[in-house]
Amino acid sequence: MTETVSSPSDSAGRAKFWSFARPVLLRILYGLVSLLFISFITFVADEIAPGDAATIRAGEKATPATVQRLREEMGLNRPWPIRYVEFLGNASRLEFGNSTQGTEQPIKDTLAKALPVTMSIAAFSIALATFFGILFGMTAAIRENKGADRAILSFSTLGVTIPNYVLLPILVLLFSPLYLDMLPTSYEPPDRQVASGILYILIPVVVLSLRPMATLTRLMRASMIETLKQEFVRLAVAKGVSPRRLYWTHCFRNALIPVLTAIGTSFGYLLTGSFVVESAYLVPGIGKTAIEAITQRDTPMILASTFVTGLLFIVVNLAVDILIPIIDPRVRESQV
Amino acid sequence: MKKFKGVSPLFWIGVGYLVLLVIFAIIGPTFRHPYDVGLSTPLRTPDAMFWLGTDELGRDIFARLAYGARISLTIGLIVQAIAVSVGIVVGIVSVYGPRWISSPVQRFTDGMFAFPDLLLAIMIVGVFQMGVGPVIMGLAFTAWPPMARLVKNQVATLKDREFVVAAQAMGANTPYLVFKHILPHLWGVLFAVMMVDVAATILAESTLSFLGIGVRPPEPSWGQMIQVGNSLKVSAPLMLLWPCLILSMTIFALNFVGDGLRAIVEPKKNQSI
Numbered sequence: 294m295t296e297t298v299s300s301p302s303d304s305a306g307r308a309k310f311w312s313f314a315r316p317v318l319l320r321i322l323y324g325l326v327s328l329l330f331i332s333f334i335t336f337v338a339d340e341i342a343p344g345d346a347a348t349i350r351a352g353e354k355a356t357p358a359t360v361q362r363l364r365e366e367m368g369l370n371r372p373w374p375i376r377y378v379e380f381l382g383n384a385s386r387l388e389f390g391n392s393t394q395g396t397e398q399p400i401k402d403t404l405a406k407a408l409p410v411t412m413s414i415a416a417f418s419i420a421l422a423t424f425f426g427i428l429f430g431m432t433a434a435i436r437e438n439k440g441a442d443r444a445i446l447s448f449s450t451l452g453v454t455i456p457n458y459v460l461l462p463i464l465v466l467l468f469s470p471l472y473l474d475m476l477p478t479s480y481e482p483p484d485r486q487v488a489s490g491i492l493y494i495l496i497p498v499v500v501l502s503l504r505p506m507a508t509l510t511r512l513m514r515a516s517m518i519e520t521l522k523q524e525f526v527r528l529a530v531a532k533g534v535s536p537r538r539l540y541w542t543h544c545f546r547n548a549l550i551p552v553l554t555a556i557g558t559s560f561g562y563l564l565t566g567s568f569v570v571e572s573a574y575l576v577p578g579i580g581k582t583a584i585e586a587i588t589q590r591d592t593p594m595i596l597a598s599t600f601v602t603g604l605l606f607i608v609v610n611l612a613v614d615i616l617i618p619i620i621d622p623r624v625r626e627s628q629v
Numbered sequence: 630m631k632k633f634k635g636v637s638p639l640f641w642i643g644v645g646y647l648v649l650l651v652i653f654a655i656i657g658p659t660f661r662h663p664y665d666v667g668l669s670t671p672l673r674t675p676d677a678m679f680w681l682g683t684d685e686l687g688r689d690i691f692a693r694l695a696y697g698a699r700i701s702l703t704i705g706l707i708v709q710a711i712a713v714s715v716g717i718v719v720g721i722v723s724v725y726g727p728r729w730i731s732s733p734v735q736r737f738t739d740g741m742f743a744f745p746d747l748l749l750a751i752m753i754v755g756v757f758q759m760g761v762g763p764v765i766m767g768l769a770f771t772a773w774p775p776m777a778r779l780v781k782n783q784v785a786t787l788k789d790r791e792f793v794v795a796a797q798a799m800g801a802n803t804p805y806l807v808f809k810h811i812l813p814h815l816w817g818v819l820f821a822v823m824m825v826d827v828a829a830t831i832l833a834e835s836t837l838s839f840l841g842i843g844v845r846p847p848e849p850s851w852g853q854m855i856q857v858g859n860s861l862k863v864s865a866p867l868m869l870l871w872p873c874l875i876l877s878m879t880i881f882a883l884n885f886v887g888d889g890l891r892a893i894v895e896p897k898k899n900q901s902i
């Protein structure tokens with residue numbers, strides 16, 4: 294792609310570049326609009342909700358005059374559209390002000406500490422889910438309606454249905470010192486860990502990966518079964534291609550595309566799940582931070598965590614959307 | 630009744646379970662009031678007096694589960710009733726409405742899909758104080774877009790069917806068409822989808838309560854009981870088991886019934902996952 298950009302006089306090259314860049318730019322635009330939409334809804338909901346940061350900060354015994362003074366100090370007496378625009382301006386520079394709770398830490402610092410924890414768990418989960426989702430899906434499709442297929446399908450139904458806050462405590466209990474004594478019962482920060490770091494995130498990673506894994510398994514299976522019905526498969530069989538080569542070389546790439554798109558959506562479940570898993574396993578990530586902010590009614594923190602979670606979700610989906618035309622030439626062609 | 634032939638036995642198991650659950654929800658709490666603290670010693674194991682034991686404050690777990698069932702089912706049904714109503718209006722407006730209204734409505738619906746719905750519900754419930762009202766509001770706000778999309782797609786297909794076109798040719802106006810010819814075809818599918826969505830709503834409500842931002846204690850809810858059970862799992866594993874069990878079974882039952890209904894309403898689409 295770089296060669297085409299470096300020779301702008303070449304009009305064909307330029308057209309080709311734009312045919313690739315335009316959908317990407319459109320998607321970025323769409324992502325920005327969704328981000329605006331989400332932050333707007335949270336902001337408006339917060340406006341409608343009774344009480345605000347000033348009433349909370351003033352405490353229960355404060356007089357209306359004190360609350361009013363605080364409100365003016367915090368700039369909450371100005372109309373909300375102005376404050377919303379101000380919030381957006383600050384948020385675009387990733388400035389979210391200070392928390393209204395506790396030691397009033399800058400929100401940026403809190404999020405900077407929480408984000409890597411959530412991201413590493415999410416990355417491991419997605420990797421695990423993708424690997425096993427594809428493997429199980431392929432196996433099920435190849436053995437359609439046989440024992441292995443049935444088993445995998447039932448397992449994936451369980452994976453979709455059982456909520457992670459049911460599964461997590463059961464796993465923790467099972468691996469706790471009470472029974473198998475293999476894994477820690479909650480997360481510890483790196484400086485307090487007594488065992489290898491991976492053990493401390495193993496349960497959250499496994500629990501979080503199950504739902505996306507189940508979804509990806511079903512999709513991979515359906516997509517592979519569709520692919521196996523296509524003409525080129527019959528041709529390949531007629532040519533005498535070995536089954537293994539047929540499945541894993543000829544069909545695999547064809548069946549992969551819908552699954553890749555789903556990884557982006559699965560990431561949404563993963564983020565939602567991380568709220569639950571982090572709260573239950575005491576992992577100091579974005580999810581736990583956000584829930585704490587909500588229970589303390591720490592408005593700037595709630596808005597900031599919504600914004601950052603939304604940003605994460607949109608960026609991942611954007612990355613998937615950009616990757617797909619690179620992997621699948623058919624999609625690339627259709628965009629011209 | 631012919632239609633019900635060949636429906637999977639899971640459907641009937643699901644129906645049976647749900648009937649029992651409704652009875653449980655109606656008469657269960659009357660055995661012993663779920664708020665009553667100190668009826669017994671805390672963390673008792675099951676016996677003849679306390680069928681499922683007592684919780685950390687000596688409250689009867691059986692009664693609390695039943696009361697939780699009442700709350701979960703009520704929230705599930707109200708949220709879905711709102712979602713279906715809004716979904717029908719939005720879906721029909723985006724097909725039959727004038728462009729200046731259908732276009733923004735559709736953009737808004739699409740926008741709602743751009744973000745995981747439970748995350749949005751967490752944020753909305755989060756900024757309001759906890760309680761049944763905000764939970765219903767937050768979940769209803771995120772539950773209608775899939776319904777609206779479903780209604781829109783169904784209406785768009787029905788719109789071009791012969792009987793609708795014929796009625797139109799005979800001079801039927803749009804409201805008449807919608808109420809007499811289109812809506813009657815939708816109820817079956819909507820009811821089936823609603824069953825599965827009630828399950829999703831109950832799960833979402835439990836998630837919120839588990840996170841401590843849902844139903845306000847001392848009103849019991851399954852999610853909250855799981856949360857307490859989680860913190861006491863080492864000393865009282867049974868306290869964790871009961872709510873997990875009833876929640877999972879309810880979700881399975883609703884899904885079985887929803888899938889069964891779907892198979893009855895749309896026999897041809899039965900094979901799809």
